[in-house]
Amino acid sequence: MIRGLMIDFGGTVDTDGVHWYNMFRKAYSLCGVDLSDELLRDAYVNAERTLGRNRMINPNYTFRKTLEIKTALQKEYLERHGIENIDADSILNFCYESVTDNIRIVSKPALSEITEYLPVVLVTNFYGNMHAVLREFGLDGLIKDVVESSVVGIRKPDPEIFALGLSVLGFEPHVTLAVGDSAGNDIIPAQKTGCRTVWLKGIGWAEQECHPDATVSSLSELPALIPKF
Structure with missing residues (x-):
């Protein structure tokens, strides 16, 4: 589970x-x-x-x-x-x-449903302003914490950034799910830490081959998928 x-x-x-x-x-x-x-x-x-x-x-x-x-x-x-x-x-x-509409229609409803029963940590390559961005889109109340590359000094695809995320969550890798759109930056390094993975396979860019536990085409599929693990 x-x-x-x-x-x-x-x-x-x-x-x-x-x-x-x-x-x-x-x-x-x-x-x-x-x-x-x-x-x-x-x-x-x-x-x-x-x-x-x-x-x-x-x-x-x-x-x-x-x-x-x-x-x-x-x-x-x-x-x-x-x-x-x-x-x-x-x-x-x-x-x-486009981003505002997507977060309002897809991401925020999905995260709202998921956070009713799971803590969520954001693990991202970003510029040091992620907390401001979360407030901007009304997502700050849904995210337990943020592990941000420019803040922690580690960038994906280094698996260590996912290890930091695990520390923040406080759970073992085998009961933790990592979700992202990039095979090389998200799925493969998260797997190296022992996490379960879901690949959000959309319109990517020069993706590597990967073997996630599951694949979705939209975050809207995630709430129904998680209980199946």
Whole structure:
């Protein structure tokens, strides 16, 4: 029987299995910006690496503010590579509204049901403002605690970040379920700690092969699945 849950945020709670590269791809397309896959990937990776090297995100920044900074970094990169007329506000609004709708319709109801009988810890690669983000979306009352890469100094796919999550939950791995959208960052390292795993298999990006205990296509399936373990 499962006694505790560890869950990812980016690509999982926020987008229900859609990798952020694909979210931005759709946003640029809807806003009429024609980009090659290679150029968008480069812009996406450059923004993530810039955020990783520099402390640009304050602990009180909302998710919307975080997205605003990411979008601005991508725009700067794309403009340096000859792409003009990028409506950053429209891209930001599309992405933020998509996340807001998904959390309201899918993630929050699923977590609300699960937390009636299980403690939930968030284990995520994020920028140090996860508590502010949870408050922004009304999820703070549903999450027991947060293990955040920029705070603890360990990033996925290092299994040690999941070991920290286990310590926070206070349960043995075999009665703990880890849920995430990334085979390489979530499922495989969680399995190395001995956890049971559920892969949220959505619209990913260059995923590794993995062998989770179960696979779902939406977090809405999770409340009915957990009692079967």
